[in-house]
Amino acid sequence: MTPKQVADKICESIPSHQPLIASTSTAPNGFINIHLSSALMGEVIASVIRDGPEPPCMQKMKIVVDFSSPNIAKEMHVGHLRSTIIGDSVCRILEYCGHEVHRTNHVGDWGTQFGMLITYLLEAYPDILTNPPNISDLTAIYKASKKRFDEDEAFKETSRLNVVKLQGGDAECRKIWNLLCDISRLEFQKVYDLLDVRLEEVGESFYNPMIPGVIDVLEKRKLAYDEDGMLIIKLPHFTIPLIVRKSDGGYGYDSTDMAAVHHRLFEKKADWIIYITDAGQASHFYMVFDAAKACGWLKKDSPQRLDHIGFGVVCGEDGKRFKTRSSETVRLIDLLNEAKARMATSMGERVKEGKSDFTPQEIEDASGKIGYGAVKYFDLKQNPSTNYIFNYDRMLDTKGDTAVYLLFAYARVASILRKAQFDKGKNLEELYSRAIDLVQFKHPSERALAFEVMQFGDTIRRVLKDLLPNVLCQYLSNLCVVFTDFVTKCNVLNSEEVDSRLLLCETTRRVMFKCFELLGIEALDRI
Numbered sequence: 001m002t003p004k005q006v007a008d009k010i011c012e013s014i015p016s017h018q019p020l021i022a023s024t025s026t027a028p029n030g031f032i033n034i035h036l037s038s039a040l041m042g043e044v045i046a047s048v049i050r051d052g053p054e055p056p057c058m059q060k061m062k063i064v065v066d067f068s069s070p071n072i073a074k075e076m077h078v079g080h081l082r083s084t085i086i087g088d089s090v091c092r093i094l095e096y097c098g099h100e101v102h103r104t105n106h107v108g109d110w111g112t113q114f115g116m117l118i119t120y121l122l123e124a125y126p127d128i129l130t131n132p133p134n135i136s137d138l139t140a141i142y143k144a145s146k147k148r149f150d151e152d153e154a155f156k157e158t159s160r161l162n163v164v165k166l167q168g169g170d171a172e173c174r175k176i177w178n179l180l181c182d183i184s185r186l187e188f189q190k191v192y193d194l195l196d197v198r199l200e201e202v203g204e205s206f207y208n209p210m211i212p213g214v215i216d217v218l219e220k221r222k223l224a225y226d227e228d229g230m231l232i233i234k235l236p237h238f239t240i241p242l243i244v245r246k247s248d249g250g251y252g253y254d255s256t257d258m259a260a261v262h263h264r265l266f267e268k269k270a271d272w273i274i275y276i277t278d279a280g281q282a283s284h285f286y287m288v289f290d291a292a293k294a295c296g297w298l299k300k301d302s303p304q305r306l307d308h309i310g311f312g313v314v315c316g317e318d319g320k321r322f323k324t325r326s327s328e329t330v331r332l333i334d335l336l337n338e339a340k341a342r343m344a345t346s347m348g349e350r351v352k353e354g355k356s357d358f359t360p361q362e363i364e365d366a367s368g369k370i371g372y373g374a375v376k377y378f379d380l381k382q383n384p385s386t387n388y389i390f391n392y393d394r395m396l397d398t399k400g401d402t403a404v405y406l407l408f409a410y411a412r413v414a415s416i417l418r419k420a421q422f423d424k425g426k427n428l429e430e431l432y433s434r435a436i437d438l439v440q441f442k443h444p445s446e447r448a449l450a451f452e453v454m455q456f457g458d459t460i461r462r463v464l465k466d467l468l469p470n471v472l473c474q475y476l477s478n479l480c481v482v483f484t485d486f487v488t489k490c491n492v493l494n495s496e497e498v499d500s501r502l503l504l505c506e507t508t509r510r511v512m513f514k515c516f517e518l519l520g521i522e523a524l525d526r527i
Contacts, residue, residue, distance in 0.1 A: 038196060038441045041450040046436040048453065048507045053514045054458045058464075059303065061271035064264045065091050068199055069277070071108035072184045073117055073138045076191050076328040078322050078390075079278070082311040085379050085520065090198045090309070092518045093460065102200065102268065104494040106260065107188075109181055110202035113142075115163030118176045119155060120145035129175055152324045166206045167208075171288050194336050194372055196520060202372045207259040211251050214259045215244055221295050233258075242287055257288045261306070265297050272305040274467065279310030279385055309467050314379075322390050335390075339371035342392055343404075347527075356527070366524055370407055371396070373521035377403035380519055381473035401477050404520055409480040410516070413509040413523040416492055418466035419500050424493060429500055431504065440500045443522065445486040449504055452482045456511050476515040483508050 047054070069088025070076045076084075087103075094101045120141065125133045148155045166173040185201070192199065215231065218224035224231050229247035233241075233254075242254040264270045275285050289306040298304045316322045322330055344367035350356040353364070358366065378395040382388045398404050419424040431438065441447045459475040462468075492501040516523040 013015055017487070018424060038447075041441060041447065041454070042436060042439045044454050045439045045450055045503060045507050048510055049432045049435040049503060052509045053453075053456050056461050058097060058461075060098050060100070061303070062102070062269060063094055063272040063274065064095070064102045064104055064268060064270045065102045065274045065276070066106050066260075067091075067274075067276040068197070069106045070184075070188055072203070073113070073142050073180050075139050075183075075330040076188060078314050078332060078335055079333070080191075080332055081314060082373075082379055082384070083125045083276050083278075084191075084195060084197055085376050086309060086384055086469060088195070088520050089376075089380055089472075089518065090274065090276070090467060092520060093463055093469070093472070096514075096518060097460065097464070101525075102270070103198055103353060104168050105199035105201045107184075107201055107203040109177075110205040110256075112160070112163050114143045114166055114177055114180070115159040115161070116149045117142065117180060118162045118166065118173050119159045120148060121180075128179075129172060132179060138180070146242060156503055191332050191336070194368070195376070196335070196372075196467065196522070204256050207256050207263060208251070210259040210263055211244075211255045214262045215255070217262070218258070218291075218295060223291065223295050233287075235287075235290055235294055237288060237290075253284070253287075255284070258291065261288055261292050261316070262297060265292070265304075271303060272307070274307045274309065276309045276311070279312055282308055282310040296411070307467060309384055311384040312382075314388045315387050317389060317391065319389065321389075325340060334371055336375060338390065339375050340368045340369075342396055343367040343371035343374070345395065358526075366527065369522045369524060370527070371406060373407065373516075374403040375518055377406070377473060380469045381477075383468065401473075406476060406480050406512075406516075407521075407524060408527055409484060410509065410512050411504050411525060411527045412487070412521045413483065413512065416487070416505050417502065417509065418525075420498070425499075426498075426502065428506070431502060435503050438499045440497065442497060443480075443490050445489045446501070446504060449482050449486045449508060452479050453507055453511050456514075472515060472518060475514065476519070479508065479512060479515070481510075 035191045049418040065087055067090075068080060070080050091101050091103050121128055124141075125131075149159055159481060162173055166177055171423050181203075217226060218233065219231075224233050224244055226232075227234075227241070230241075230243050231245035232241035232243050234242070242258070243252060244255045244258055246252060261273065277285070285308040287310075292298065294307065298306070314322045324330055344363055347356065347358060347363045347367055347370075351358055357508075374395045378390075379388070381401060394400075395402060396404055398408060417428065421428050441450065455475065486504065490497075490501060492498060492505060495501060513523050
């Protein structure tokens with residue numbers, strides 16, 4: 001077959017009213033260069049102008065995404081950053097593609113630590129049930145109660161008894177437990193509001209009543225068996241077992257996670273379950289997945305999937321886990337507020353230098369959106385499995401692969417369109433309605449930009465294939481680079497091709513906006 005015949009065969013399944021191929025040529029090592037026609041590229045530009053960037057077509061699924069997962073009575077810290085940010089972006093992309101997504105926050109709200117906390121609070125606030133204290137520093141309470149637990153045997157024994165009472169439904173213990181949960185939720189929500197993250201809390205306690213029934217199923221399937229008083233699952237390739245019931249009759253993470261996956265598959269009828277935790281938990285979840293498959297919980301010949309996204313550690317400049325100077329774990333809300341404060345300082349300096357006319361209120365609003373966006377992008381652009389060094393200066397740099405640079409590029413597009421409308425008198429809506437007739441490609445950088453826009457749908461497919469939001473970050477970065485090259489080489493507002501080039505600008509703006517949206521970053525028309 002000739003190169004032209006091969007190209008025609010490759011493209012014959014792509015619907016279009018215009019010729020697809022302008023020309024073909026052979027390249028070394030057996031490659032074929034296919035040059036798309038300007039008519040086809042014009043159609044794509046017009047469709048984005050008309051409908052916005054559209055998601056790729058795919059079978060719609062019900063998907064549970066398990067992410068964030070802080071612990072009750074402990075503040076969210078830098079260790080929760082990646083799960084929350086990656087999970088939110090994955091959810092946004094899945095929702096954009098039309099899937100039914102359940103954003104599940106599997107909070108740690110059950111276990112032995114609550115006996116310790118209940119005992120401490122009863123001692124510190126004897127009238128806690130009739131006169132609830134204004135407790136805000138849960139971290140201090142946790143540390144104080146842990147110290148007592150480690151040093152005082154009587155306190156430890158009382159704590160163990162209170163765990164039994166809590167699990168047995170004791171009214172006093174349950175009331176204090178609910179108080180701890182309510183306080184924690186308020187603190188968690190402050191972080192989620194800053195990050196614009198939505199979650200449905202379904203904690204460990206939710207699954208606790210289900211565990212005995214799930215254990216019965218595992219025993220009937222001969223998958224769980226007794227070993228030294230424990231009930232375990234140990235498939236041939238397991239190096240350690242899953243312990244679904246402890247020797248004292250209690251339950252742990254293995255029990256809860258088996259109950260959770262069973263509930264999600266059979267009660268929620270999920271087609272796809274995605275867990276997002278640190279990479280150190282990967283082997284545990286793969287064991288849970290294998291146990292679920294061995295028990296026959298996944299439908300045969302179905303697209304059902306169980307996936308785990310494991311992420312690396314956020315490190316300081318020393319390459320170790322990111323901590324404060326006093327070796328305390330960094331509170332997540334402090335980290336976010338610091339990013340906003342630094343961005344506000346930078347924007348204030350731009351005003352003093354005459355580079356911006358933002359008011360103090362506009363700086364207050366924009367610095368948060370840019371600062372939080374910078375934190376998100378700096379994380380999301382990494383491959384989730386790798387560690388990375390947290391650095392405010394690099395994160396907030398106006399040059400390089402940062403959210404700040406990309407947001408400036410977006411604002412530049414928006415500025416060109418504003419000037420066209422208000423300085424040049426262009427009726428942009430009328431222009432957009434005639435896109436298919438007006439768009440043309442006379443300069444190589446125009447074609448390069450249009451071609452980059454055309455990659456958006458395939459990029460979304462690649463993101464979901466391997467669950468890697470960093471692929472979308474790379475695409476957005478490339479798009480901004482190609483756009484910058486375009487406006488550097490092609491005058492937009494003062495050229496004969498102004499209408500066509502404005503259409504390219506608007507198409508780029510819409511795709512950039514969608515990318516930012518899917519990454520959880522708010523784009524600004526002015527900076």
